[in-house]
Amino acid sequence: MPNEFFTVQSMLTLSGATGATFVICNGLQTAFNFNPKWLGLLVAQIIVLAGVVASGGAGPMPYLVGVINGFLVYCSAAGATSAVGGGGAPPIARGQVPGQDAPLTPARRGFLTPWF
Structure with missing residues (x-):
């Protein structure tokens, strides 16, 4: 049984970086009701490029491959959220009739609300 859920070594794998x-x-989405489309890409790129730096990447090619892998991590995480998070119609505010204009304050986003 591991002592830690995430380690530096586990985050250098596709499944670790995606997780x-x-x-x-999804934690930021739930805690702060904030998750623009670009946030997942930014987080994925930071994690992957930190892995490139930690593994001692020299020259431009490891960083180029890291950026491409960051997009792969982002697509994997977004796909997992969409697959598990149940799509369907967006939530509506209490008392709102479906089909009317959106409420002034958007509905609170849950942990598995799809990113886009």
């Missing part, structure tokens, strides 16, 4: 991106973005 960390998934948890960070």
Whole structure:
């Protein structure tokens, strides 16, 4: 049984980086009702590029591959959120009739609300 859920070594894998991106973005979405489309991409790129730096990437090619892998991590995390988070119609505010204009304050986002 591991002593830690995420380690530096586990975050250098596709599943570790995807899991960390998934948890960070969905946690921010739930806690602060904030998750623009670009947030997951930013988190994924930071995690992957930190991994490139930690593994001692020299020259431009490891960073280019890291950016491409960041997009892969983002797509994987967004796909997992969409698959698990149940799509369907967006939530509506109490008392609002479906089809009317959106309320002035958007509905609170849950942990698995799809990112886009």
